[in-house]
Amino acid sequence: MGTDPAVVLEVRGLRAYLYTRWGVVRAVDGVSFALREGETLGLVGESGCGKTMTGLSIVRLLPEPAGRIVEGQVLLEGEDLVTKSEAEMRRVRGRRVSMILQDPQTSLNPVFTIGDQILEALRLHHPDGESSLAARAEEALRRVKVAAPEQRMRAYPHQMSGGMKQRVVGAIAVAGEPLVLIADEPTTALDVTIQLQYLALLKEIQARTRLAMLFITHDFGIVARMCDRVAVMYAGRIVETGPTRALFRAPRHPYTEALMASVPRMEGSVARLPSIEGQPPPLHDLPTGCRFADRCAYVDDRCRREYPPTMPVGPAHEAACWRIEPSPPSR
Ligand SMILES: Nc1ncnc2c1ncn2[C@@H]1O[C@H](COP(=O)(O)OP(=O)(O)O)[C@@H](O)[C@H]1O
Numbered sequence: 001m002g003t004d005p006a007v008v009l010e011v012r013g014l015r016a017y018l019y020t021r022w023g024v025v026r027a028v029d030g031v032s033f034a035l036r037e038g039e040t041l042g043l044v045g046e047s048g049c050g051k052t053m054t055g056l057s058i059v060r061l062l063p064e065p066a067g068r069i070v071e072g073q074v075l076l077e078g079e080d081l082v083t084k085s086e087a088e089m090r091r092v093r094g095r096r097v098s099m100i101l102q103d104p105q106t107s108l109n110p111v112f113t114i115g116d117q118i119l120e121a122l123r124l125h126h127p128d129g130e131s132s133l134a135a136r137a138e139e140a141l142r143r144v145k146v147a148a149p150e151q152r153m154r155a156y157p158h159q160m161s162g163g164m165k166q167r168v169v170g171a172i173a174v175a176g177e178p179l180v181l182i183a184d185e186p187t188t189a190l191d192v193t194i195q196l197q198y199l200a201l202l203k204e205i206q207a208r209t210r211l212a213m214l215f216i217t218h219d220f221g222i223v224a225r226m227c228d229r230v231a232v233m234y235a236g237r238i239v240e241t242g243p244t245r246a247l248f249r250a251p252r253h254p255y256t257e258a259l260m261a262s263v264p265r266m267e268g269s270v271a272r273l274p275s276i277e278g279q280p281p282p283l284h285d286l287p288t289g290c291r292f293a294d295r296c297a298y299v300d301d302r303c304r305r306e307y308p309p310t311m312p313v314g315p316a317h318e319a320a321c322w323r324i325e326p327s328p329p330s331r
């Protein structure tokens with residue numbers, strides 16, 4: 001994996017904990033995955049399983065002072081971001097890795113015009129050439145299909161619809177032509193039609209720039225539409241990774257299976273992640289064995305005693321479950 005030149009981002013054994021009054025929340029607890037140029041990897045799982053903290057760890061924007069990366073590496077083109085200083089990270093964010101948050105409201109400053117905010121982002125990427133910045137800003141808006149960009153530049157965030165604001169956030173995120181875009185449920189606040197337009201737009205930008213995308217979602221309809229591969233996260237860990245098609249056709253982890261079983265057919269409609277009976281274990285008080293044990297239909301003693309190893313189950317497909325038999329070595 002480490003030698004594949006197309007890999008732009010590799011997360012290895014990442015642990016990010018939150019030190020709270022209630023104890024240590026193991027939000028990201030040994031997460032590994034690789035992201036290749038031009039590919040979209042979906043990070044899926046129920047609410048509270050650590051998806052956002054994984055994204056925030058990569059860009060080193062964990063909540064302060066509670067959050068801390070305690071172990072692992074985040075290799076961007078082979079360079080570890082975990083050991084970088086804040087000053088160095090400021091040069092990485094936006095230029096090499098960008099992140100779009102779920103709520104555009106939190107990303108845009110209400111007291112500045114859209115134009116000011118795009119200009120500020122552009123200034124970071126083009127420190128010289130102040131004169132051409134306005135033209136670049138309009139171009140950035142045009143790229144995310146904002147009509148009449150020269151007028152929009154003078155608008156304040158509250159004068160725009162949610163969909164329009166999320167486009168602006170998108171424009172800012174890709175203004176520096178990053179290698180990697182982390183999109184954290186970017187369409188959750190949008191209605192379905194606007195959602196589909198926005199997803200199509202991200203696809204377009206990606207096709208043009210070979211952008212690698214980590215697409216965080218709890219929505220399997222979006223996974224089917226957007227992702228080449230999927231990583232399923234449960235209670236701070238990735239329990240299954242595989243090509244989207246293989247995962248949909250033959251999920252191998254009981255958690256993935258349970259999620260799939262209750263997803264309606266994909267025909268056009270946007271399917272929501274259904275609820276599975278029971279609750280994930282609290283991240284500040286995790287069991288020793290498999291974290292899904294209490295909700296699993298196939299649970300046995302070993303599951304409760306010991307965390308299962310991640311096993312290959314098919315081409316580029318792996319899962320961590322004691323039910324998986326080791327396969328004979330392939331010829
Ligand atoms: N600012 C914070 N302080 C303490 N704990 C937090 C904070 N933000 C999130 N958490 C906890 O971290 C865990 C993972 O959250 P998160 O990554 O946001 O999950 P997801 O994005 O999968 O819904 C949750 O248990 C959540 O309660």
Ligand SMILES: [Mg+2]
Binds near residue numbers: 051052053184
């Ligand atoms: Mg989240």
